[in-house]
Amino acid sequence: MQSIVSVRHLSKTYADGFKALKDINLEIRKGEIIALLGPNGAGKTTLISVICGIVNPSEGEVLVDGKSIISDFRATRSMIGLVPQELTIDSFSTVFSALEFSRGLFGKAPDPAYIERILKDLSLWDKKDNRIIELSGGMKRRVLIGKALAHEPSVLFLDEPTAGVDVELRKDMWALVGKLRDSGVTIILTTHYIEEAEAIADRIGVVTKGEILLVEEKDELMRKLGKKQLILDLVEPLSNLPNNLAELNLEISEGGAKLTYTYDTQGEHTGITHLMEVLRDAGIRFKDMRTTQRSLEEIFVKLVEEA
Secondary structure, eight states: OOEEEEEEEEEEEOTTSOEEEEEEEEEEETTOEEEEEOOTTSSHHHHHHHHTTSSOOSEEEEEETTEETTTTHHHHHHTEEEEOSSOOOOTTSBHHHHHHHHHHHTTOOOOHHHHHHHHHHTTOGGGTTSBGGGSOHHHHHHHHHHHHHTTOOSEEEEESTTTTOOHHHHHHHHHHHHHHHHTTOEEEEEESOHHHHHHHOSEEEEEETTEEEEEEEHHHHHHHHOOEEEEEEESSOOSSOOGGGTTSOEEEETTTTEEEEEEOTTSSOOSHHHHHHHHHHTTOOEEEEEEEEOOHHHHHHHHHHHO
């Protein structure tokens, strides 16, 4: 698939010697949603700031639709919409005029119908004449998204877009992000909410200490790193594991009433058939069984800890 953003050997070192980014390479595909996960201070916001032309890189280059963010700044910046973490809005503007102003900054002709459509998608149409200072924090966050979309960008950066937003509003925003992707907008999302990435992202990138640990298709990442567990509820509790079960990857819990078997989904054989044979031979019966898989959050925590 064609890349719309190419980040090549990108590094950023500040005047005090702090290396915020270290040799970052990243290809962002046209029309995808990619979520960048990482702890505070990992370099996610710095990476976005460089791509958007807010911070100058120390080394490397960034291309947006084949154009350099340095030598073709105006052209590349007009393709990008940015929703920053901070609520930086003119508090005394009305909602409608704030979006109109943002559109005009990029030299776009007035289009009230387009602004109306954005505000309706963001559930802000009934607030169009309100001054921004009168809105709740969640509503202000929606206005920021509206401002970022006002000039019809093809790439949208969302830096912690749902920080401090209630669960219901978060779900509304996820739905909007899905609609934007369906319309062809490429979306790069940084988030602390792992469930956010799990719900809407096509690919996951894990960033820590200024480096990208990995970038994977979400489903492939879950398949490769999401260990599965088979949980057995026993008919009769066990006081301890019999010797012939010691070789298996089993845990006993809930006073011996539950056995948990962990297996690798990538393995040629899961070992479940052998497990069932051993349990049968040992006379251990179970009344219920179910499987679970390690969540994206558990995978993320493990990757960062290993790094």
